[in-house]
Amino acid sequence: MRTNKSQTIFWTKLVTGEWSLFLAATTKGLCYVGSLNKPFDELVAWTNKHFPNCTLVEDAGALESYATQITEYIEGSRKQFTMPFDYQGTPFQLAVWDALCEIPYGETKSYSDIAQQIQKPAAVRAVGTAIGANPVLITVPCHRVIGKNGALTGYRGGLEMKTKLLELESAGQHTKGRMQNA
Structure with missing residues (x-):
């Protein structure tokens, strides 16, 4: 886990179309993607905890x-992310987050599917908790997990954001000819 040593977290507000969210990164990689249309206070609370x-700079x-790749995704021209991340979690959380990254664009899996994939079939609730702790929404696609x-x-x-992301990917599946598989 993190040390208590002071660290600089860089942030920006990404606004594209009707999307507005805060992004944050360390010098090692993206560490936070905020919720749709939430205030700066959400980022402040997250950084205070983690x-x-x-x-914050x-x-x-x-x-x-990072903003470019997320914008390309929102606009429908990117299906995969090729950016470094700097997130910390327990070995269990990291296994869950890695499993999320293996869910193909436009597809969904259940919490049970993820538990099976990480070879912890009895840990469905713990999988849900780990997914809820995912600090980098969109880029580690926890929105692809459904009941x-x-x-x-x-x-x-929020469910509004999850719905928008799933609809975006569903529409992207129907326009494969214009999608880039970055």
Whole structure:
């Protein structure tokens, strides 16, 4: 886990179309993607919890490559992300987050599917908790996880954001000719 050493977290607000969200990164990679249309306070609360002695510095330039990839995704021209991440979690959380990254664009899996994939079939609730702790929404695609019965379930970014992301990917599946597989 993190040390209490002071660290700089760079942030910017990404606004594209009707999407507005905060992004944050360390010098190692993207560490946070916020919820749709939430205030700066959400980022402040997250950094206070996970990087208690950090200094938040607004720097759109430091986040430009991350913002570009997320914008391309939102606009429908990107299906995969090729960026470094700097997130910390337990070995279990990291296994879950890695499994999320293996869910193909435009497809969904259940919490049970993820539990099976990481070879912890009895840990469905723990999988849900790990997914809820995912600090980098969109880029680690926890929005692709749904209930076993196909129902949309909780999402840190809110069900409106989850619905928009799934609709975006569904539309992208129908326009494969114009999609770039970055």
